[in-house]
Amino acid sequence: MPNHIFGRTAKSSMPVAIRGEGCYIIDDQGKRYFDGSGGAAVSCLGHSNESVRLAVREQIDHLEFAHTGFFTTPVAETLADKLVALAPEGIDRVYLVSGGSEAVEASIKLARQYFLEIGEPHRHHVIARRQSYHGNTLGALAAGGNEWRRAQFAPLLVPTTHISPCYAYRGQRDDETPEQYGLRVANELETEIQRLGPETVMAFIAEPVVGATSGAVTAASGYFKRVREICDQYGVLLILDEVMCGMGRTGYLFACEHDGITADIITIAKGLGAGYQPIGAMLTSQKIFDAIAKGSGFFQHGHTYLGHPVAAAAANAVLDVLTSDGMMDRVKTQGEKLQAALETSLGGHPHIGDIRGRGLFRGIELVQDRNTKAAFDPAKKLHAKIKANAFERGLICYPMGGTIDGVNGDHVLLAPPFIIDDSQIDEVVSKLTQSIEAALQG
Ligand code: PMP
Numbered sequence: 001m002p003n004h005i006f007g008r009t010a011k012s013s014m015p016v017a018i019r020g021e022g023c024y025i026i027d028d029q030g031k032r033y034f035d036g037s038g039g040a041a042v043s044c045l046g047h048s049n050e051s052v053r054l055a056v057r058e059q060i061d062h063l064e065f066a067h068t069g070f071f072t073t074p075v076a077e078t079l080a081d082k083l084v085a086l087a088p089e090g091i092d093r094v095y096l097v098s099g100g101s102e103a104v105e106a107s108i109k110l111a112r113q114y115f116l117e118i119g120e121p122h123r124h125h126v127i128a129r130r131q132s133y134h135g136n137t138l139g140a141l142a143a144g145g146n147e148w149r150r151a152q153f154a155p156l157l158v159p160t161t162h163i164s165p166c167y168a169y170r171g172q173r174d175d176e177t178p179e180q181y182g183l184r185v186a187n188e189l190e191t192e193i194q195r196l197g198p199e200t201v202m203a204f205i206a207e208p209v210v211g212a213t214s215g216a217v218t219a220a221s222g223y224f225k226r227v228r229e230i231c232d233q234y235g236v237l238l239i240l241d242e243v244m245c246g247m248g249r250t251g252y253l254f255a256c257e258h259d260g261i262t263a264d265i266i267t268i269a270k271g272l273g274a275g276y277q278p279i280g281a282m283l284t285s286q287k288i289f290d291a292i293a294k295g296s297g298f299f300q301h302g303h304t305y306l307g308h309p310v311a312a313a314a315a316n317a318v319l320d321v322l323t324s325d326g327m328m329d330r331v332k333t334q335g336e337k338l339q340a341a342l343e344t345s346l347g348g349h350p351h352i353g354d355i356r357g358r359g360l361f362r363g364i365e366l367v368q369d370r371n372t373k374a375a376f377d378p379a380k381k382l383h384a385k386i387k388a389n390a391f392e393r394g395l396i397c398y399p400m401g402g403t404i405d406g407v408n409g410d411h412v413l414l415a416p417p418f419i420i421d422d423s424q425i426d427e428v429v430s431k432l433t434q435s436i437e438a439a440l441q442g
Helices: 050-061 074-086 100-117 138-143 145-155 178-196 221-233 288-295 309-322 328-344 382-392 424-441
Strands: 018-023 024-027 032-035 093-099 125-129 161-162 201-206 237-241 267-268 279-282 352-358 361-366 396-401 410-414
Touching: 018 100, 032 424, 050 309, 093 100, 093 125, 093 288, 100 138, 100 201, 100 237, 100 267, 100 279, 100 288, 100 382, 125 138, 125 178, 138 145, 145 221, 161 178, 178 221, 201 221, 221 237, 279 352, 328 352, 328 361, 328 382, 352 424, 361 424, 382 396, 382 410, 410 424
Parallel strands: 125 161, 125 201, 201 237, 237 267
Antiparallel strands: 018 024, 024 032, 093 279, 267 279, 352 361, 361 410, 396 410
C-alpha cells in the first residue's frame, strides 16, 4: 500500500485496519485485535453499533452541515438538551466542538472571558496538576502537566502552575488515612492560590480520574469536595476534564457524580461520539453563560465545525445507548470483574505495584521493586514493549511512560468497550499477562 500518511509515527509502518466487529478491529490480513483500550478510551460501544451507524446515515441524507454562524439544527439542540438533562446540577449550557483539546481550549478561553465580563480582568492564572493531560493544542498542552508531551514545546506554552496530584499509590504517607492524604493534597490548591494572589487566579483544571498520564488514577474520597470548597471560597472556576473518564467510562455518565460535586465547566469528548464521529463538548453554567449574554453578547471563540450535525446525530444515538436500561450498571459490574481478574492474574506479581481504577477504566503500574516502589529504568521502555507484545497477540492496550515528580512510570491503561463479556475479560487479562511477562524477560 502506498504510504504518504504523516501519522503518529514517522518511523514504522502499521497494519491496515479494515473492519470493526463488536470489540474487535480486523486488519487487511484478517488478523483480529481485541480493542482493550477502546483506542484511547474512545470506542465505548464497540465498533459496529447499528443504531449509531443508522443515525449517522440518516443525518447525512438529511443535512450534512450548516455553519453555526448562521443556523442551529434540531440534532444539535436535542444533543444539548439531553446533555443538560443528564449532567450534574448547575450545568445548563452546551458548546459543541470536535474533540477533547478543542473542548479544553474553549473552557480556558471561556473562563478568561467570564472574568473580563464580570469586571475581574486580573484573573488569568490557570492552576493544574502535575499528573495530568488536557490535550495537545498549545493552550491545553500548557494546562497539562505531562512533561514528556510538553518538553519540546515549553517555550511556546503560557506559564501554568502545577500542584501535586492525588495519587495515593505514590503520595500517601504511612501515617495518614486516604482521606487525610486527599485533604493534604487538595489544600495545596489553596496554598497556590494564595501564593499567586487570589485576585489573579482564574481556574483550576483537573481530571476526576486521571487517564493518559498514568492510567486510571482515582482521587481519595473527599479530595474533590475540598477542591470544590477552595474554588468557591476564592471565586476560582473549577474545570473538570472528563474527556477520557466521562461518558460512562467509570460507571457514571459523568465521572464527578462519584465524587458528589459539580463543576463550573466540564469538558467531554471521546466516548460522546464513541468513535463514530469526532465530537466533544464544553458544558457550563447559566451564570457563566449569562455573564457573556448580558455583557458583550459574544463568546470570542469558535471553530468551523462547531455543532456539526452528523457528529451531533452520532452523539445523540450514543447517549441513547449509554442511558439505556442497565448500561451504567453493566460498566460497574464488568469493571469489577476486570479488576478481580487482573488481581488474580497479576496481583501477586513481583513487578506489579498497583492495579486501580473505576468502572471499565483500569490501570496497572509496573515497578522494579514492590517494596520500595522503585520504578524501572526508563531506557528499558517496558511500557512500549508491553504494547508491542500485546499487539502481536491481538490485544490493543494503552501503555504510558514518562516521569512524574522524578519517578519513571510504566503504566498500562485498559478501557474496553462496555459490551465486553466475561470470556472477553479473560481473553484481555490472559493476553496482557503474557505480554507483561514477555516484556519483563525481553
Ligand atoms: N483531556 C483528556 C483528559 C484527555 O485524555 C485527552 C486525550 N487523551 C484530551 C483532553 C485531548 O483530547 P483530543 O485528543 O480529542 O484532542
